[in-house]
Amino acid sequence: MKILLLGEYSRLHNSLKEGLIALGHQVLLVGTGDDFKNFPVDRNVFPQSRQHFLKNKWWLFVYKLTGYNYFRKETYKNLRRLLPELKGFDIVQLINEDAFLIDPEDEIKFFRSVFHQNNKIFLAACGEDHHVINYYNSGKMRYSILDPFIDNPHLVNEAAFSYKYLQPAYHKLHSFVLKHIDGLIPTDLDYAIPYRNHPKALPMIPNPINTDRIKYTLMEINGPINIFFGINRLSYYKKGSHLILKALEQLKKKYKNKISIIIAENLPYNTYIKKYRQAHIFIDQVYSYDQGYNALEAMAQGKCVLTGAEKEFVDYYQLKEDVAVNILPEVNDIVEKIAELVENPNRIVRLSQNARQFVEKYHNYKQIAQKYVDVWTGK
Numbered sequence: 001m002k003i004l005l006l007g008e009y010s011r012l013h014n015s016l017k018e019g020l021i022a023l024g025h026q027v028l029l030v031g032t033g034d035d036f037k038n039f040p041v042d043r044n045v046f047p048q049s050r051q052h053f054l055k056n057k058w059w060l061f062v063y064k065l066t067g068y069n070y071f072r073k074e075t076y077k078n079l080r081r082l083l084p085e086l087k088g089f090d091i092v093q094l095i096n097e098d099a100f101l102i103d104p105e106d107e108i109k110f111f112r113s114v115f116h117q118n119n120k121i122f123l124a125a126c127g128e129d130h131h132v133i134n135y136y137n138s139g140k141m142r143y144s145i146l147d148p149f150i151d152n153p154h155l156v157n158e159a160a161f162s163y164k165y166l167q168p169a170y171h172k173l174h175s176f177v178l179k180h181i182d183g184l185i186p187t188d189l190d191y192a193i194p195y196r197n198h199p200k201a202l203p204m205i206p207n208p209i210n211t212d213r214i215k216y217t218l219m220e221i222n223g224p225i226n227i228f229f230g231i232n233r234l235s236y237y238k239k240g241s242h243l244i245l246k247a248l249e250q251l252k253k254k255y256k257n258k259i260s261i262i263i264a265e266n267l268p269y270n271t272y273i274k275k276y277r278q279a280h281i282f283i284d285q286v287y288s289y290d291q292g293y294n295a296l297e298a299m300a301q302g303k304c305v306l307t308g309a310e311k312e313f314v315d316y317y318q319l320k321e322d323v324a325v326n327i328l329p330e331v332n333d334i335v336e337k338i339a340e341l342v343e344n345p346n347r348i349v350r351l352s353q354n355a356r357q358f359v360e361k362y363h364n365y366k367q368i369a370q371k372y373v374d375v376w377t378g379k
Contacts, residue, residue, distance in 0.1 A: 001373070004089040004118065005029045007099030008039045009127055010293035011269065012187065015208040019369025028089075030082065032075065032100065038268045043085070045078035045100065047071040069103070076106040083110075087117035091376045093185075096127045097177040098165075104173040115180050120376060123177060125195055126187040126207075130174035133165040135194035143329050145287045148237035158237050185375060189290035189312050202375055207293055208368035209359050214300040219352035221280060221345045224260040227251075227338065228279035228303075230272060230294070231265040240286030240329050247334035255342055279303055280348055281341060286329040289313055296363055299324060299355035304348040306337060322351060323358040 003020055005013040008031035017027045031041040049055040050071055059070040079100065092114060100107060115121050125132070128145075136144035149159035164170055178184070183202040186192035195201040229248065231241050248261055264275045276282055282298040284291070288308030291299065295307040309326035313319075325341070327334050341348050373379075 001025050001090040001376075002088065003027045004086060004092045004114075005095070006092065006114070007031050007095030008033070008041055009095055010207075011039055011297070012124070012126060012207055012293055013093075013095055014039060015210045015365045016369055016372065018210050018213075019208050019365035019367075020373070022366050023369055023373065025373070028086075030079075030086070031095075037272075038270075043082055045075050045082065047074035047078070049074055072102040072106070075100055076102045076110065079110050080113075083113050083117075086114055089118045091120050091122065092118045093122045093124060093372075093376075094177070094181075095124050097123060097129045097174055098170070104169040107173055108176050111177060111180070121181045122376060123181045123184045123200075124187055125184050125191040125201070127191075128162055128165060130165045130171050131198070132191060132194045133162055137166065141193070141289075143287055145238040147287060147329060148240075148242070155237060161234070162238070183375065185372070188288075188292065189310075189316060190288050190292075190308070193289065193312065205368060205371045205375065206363050207291075207296055208365040209296050209300050209363040210365045211300055211360050211363070212365075214297060216300065216302045216356045217277075219280065219302055219304075219349045221348065224258060225281060225342055225345065225348070226260045226262060226279045227281045227283065228262045228264070228276040229283040230267070230276070231263060233266055238287065239284075243286055243329060243331050244283055244334060246331045247338065250331070250335050251338055251342075254339070258342055273297065273301075276303070277301070280345075280352075281306065281338065283307075283327075283334075286327050286334065291324060295324065296359055300359040300363075302352040302356045304341065304351040305355060306334070317358075317362060319358075321354055323354045325351065 003025055005017060005027060008014060008029065013029055017029050020027050029041050030043045030045065032046040033039050033041055033044060049059055063069050136146045146162060149155050178200055181200060184195060184200045185202050186195050186204045187207050192204040229244055251259060252261060262279060264272060267275060276298065282303040282305045284295040284305060284307035289310040290308050290313045295305050298305050305324045306327045307324055309324040325337050327337050
């Protein structure tokens with residue numbers, strides 16, 4: 001089959017592409033590289049003006065002064081230029097209904113053209129969108145990425161990205177995409193739960209991880225326990241960075257020479273994964289029920305990962321042993337969970353082994369690619 005993948009935020013579409021190619025399919029991936037993360041794409045629509053110092057400064061000044069976002073318009077123009085090439089595909093999959101982070105009205109125009117000149121259309125539910133944010137905002141989850149903004153109304157600027165999806169323009173984009181797709185595929189429980197019983201929702205397909213590419217190293221602890229935490233300023237509060245950093249400060253005072261803390265910030269993807277290679281403990285996020293892509297890749301490396309691993313997750317996979325450490329959005333809980341690991345390094349080693357086995361069993365990129373093919377073709 002000929003498959004067109006639109007958008008890339010986490011490396012999900014890259015790993016899916018690798019699995020699909022291994023199965024003999026032809027795949028084209030279009031995206032921006034997701035800013036500083038610089039994920040590989042086949043057709044890059046990232047605005048070139050962002051990479052030009054003077055143009056970048058000028059258009060940022062214009063945006064602050066008038067609200068006009070030239071970068072979004074340039075991305076849209078880049079997408080329009082690609083349209084003659086984006087036709088005749090058997091399957092088109094969007095990474096998100098807001099796949100390119102451009103103005104909603106432009107996204108609708110672009111999608112209308114793409115949908116018209118291709119066959120089946122699918123949407124991956126693996127990030128924030130109108131339905132998910134509306135569900136989180138309703139308070140139906142025990143906790144969600146919106147909690148920091150609900151608890152602290154002063155975080156207006158930080159909350160803007162998430163709450164924009166409740167605006168009429170994004171509601172219209174959501175309605176347009178949902179009307180035209182053949183199905184919606186959640187990639188983990190943080191999105192499967194909000195989309196439960198939705199008429200367009202298909203069964204969840206877990207994130208694909210290229211376990212051939214990611215080397216597993218047997219965990220050894222011969223000195224201080226290395227704890228890694230990566231900060232993305234764009235999702236600082238949604239990831240719970242404010243809580244994690246407070247917890248790490250307490251742990252630093254308590255354990256001093258027993259632990260070594262590595263903090264990385266806004267790194268390109270390839271640099272980021274190399275940075276945590278020596279880590280024993282990898283901290284991802286606190287407001288999730290399931291593992292996101294970052295956590296899964298760290299688990300594939302054999303790291304002891306602290307992230308979402310709630311009862312819903314354990315029940316879904318019918319796990320008999322822990323494969324990750326579930327942390328709550330509470331400083332004391334984070335401190336207690338890490339302290340327990342520091343005091344029991346054998347548990348770190350055991351979790352490392354469990355994590356790799358879990359990813360190989362449930363997230364193998366070729367097996368996941370086949371699941372997508374089966375869903376796309378109605379098998």
